[in-house]
Amino acid sequence: MTEETKRLAIIASHGTVDAAYPPFILGTAGAAMDMEVAIFFTFFGLQILKKGKIDKLKVAPIANPAMPVPMPNIIGMLPGMTAAATAMMNSWMKKAKVAKLSELLAMAQELGIRLIGCQMTMDVMGIKKEDLIDGIEIGGAATFLEFASHNAITLTF
Amino acid sequence: MNITPDQTLDASGLACPMPIIKTKKAVDGLKVGEILKLIATDPGSVSDVAAWTQKTGQELLGHEVVEGKHVFYIKKTK
Numbered sequence: 128m129t130e131e132t133k134r135l136a137i138i139a140s141h142g143t144v145d146a147a148y149p150p151f152i153l154g155t156a157g158a159a160m161d162m163e164v165a166i167f168f169t170f171f172g173l174q175i176l177k178k179g180k181i182d183k184l185k186v187a188p189i190a191n192p193a194m195p196v197p198m199p200n201i202i203g204m205l206p207g208m209t210a211a212a213t214a215m216m217n218s219w220m221k222k223a224k225v226a227k228l229s230e231l232l233a234m235a236q237e238l239g240i241r242l243i244g245c246q247m248t249m250d251v252m253g254i255k256k257e258d259l260i261d262g263i264e265i266g267g268a269a270t271f272l273e274f275a276s277h278n279a280i281t282l283t284f
Numbered sequence: 285m286n287i288t289p290d291q292t293l294d295a296s297g298l299a300c301p302m303p304i305i306k307t308k309k310a311v312d313g314l315k316v317g318e319i320l321k322l323i324a325t326d327p328g329s330v331s332d333v334a335a336w337t338q339k340t341g342q343e344l345l346g347h348e349v350v351e352g353k354h355v356f357y358i359k360k361t362k
Binding site: 131152153155156158159160161223224225226234238 | 297298299300301302304305307308332335336339340
């Protein structure tokens with residue numbers, strides 16, 4: 128039997144509802160399976176860590192041909208369609224009894240998952256440490272890669 | 285199934301990954317040799333609970349469907 132991987136290193140680089148869920152679902156599941164987990168929030172993914180933002184993320188109705196209710200781009204670009212698509216998605220999630228993102232975030236912190244905010248993204252987007260939730264680390268590529276270099280499974284979203 | 289659990293966890297109505305997370309927390313609170321009865325309605329839990337026990341080294345004593353719900357018996361082995 129080969130040696131088991133004990134680390135899970137995840138990159139969250141998008142700030143939409145559908146992109147924010149997988150890092151938390153896989154991350155908390157990994158922690159529940161006794162794995163050490165780190166999630167690196169970079170580019171638009173850093174929005175997930177902004178104070179009060181996580182349950183207000185949106186779903187993109189444009190250029191999203193996989194929406195269960197098909198929405199032509201020309202309709203999706205109308206005012207209010209982002210809010211409509213987001214409300215639709217959130218109602219499906221609620222109906223399927225999926226935990227809210229804020230609940231998964233709290234669980235991730237409780238399970239000791241390392242949440243790393245990208246310093247460079249903060250500089251690019253003018254985000255200050257006090258704009259981000261408490262209990263996270265700020266770091267760069269080397270911080271994430273050092274963690275991942277110890278035989279980690281790496282996933283990118 | 286004729287198993288007497290030391291603790292029961294009802295994860296009915298919870299979706300992935302919550303049943304696994306609640307299971308981990310409950311098993312952490314048990315002593316070695318004690319048994320957790322887990323009740324779940326998430327169909328994915330059939331595969332996930334087996335995978336969880338395999339990865340964590342705990343023992344899945346059995347699984348049955350009772351009144352449409354999945355019932356698992358997990359023994360803490362370490």
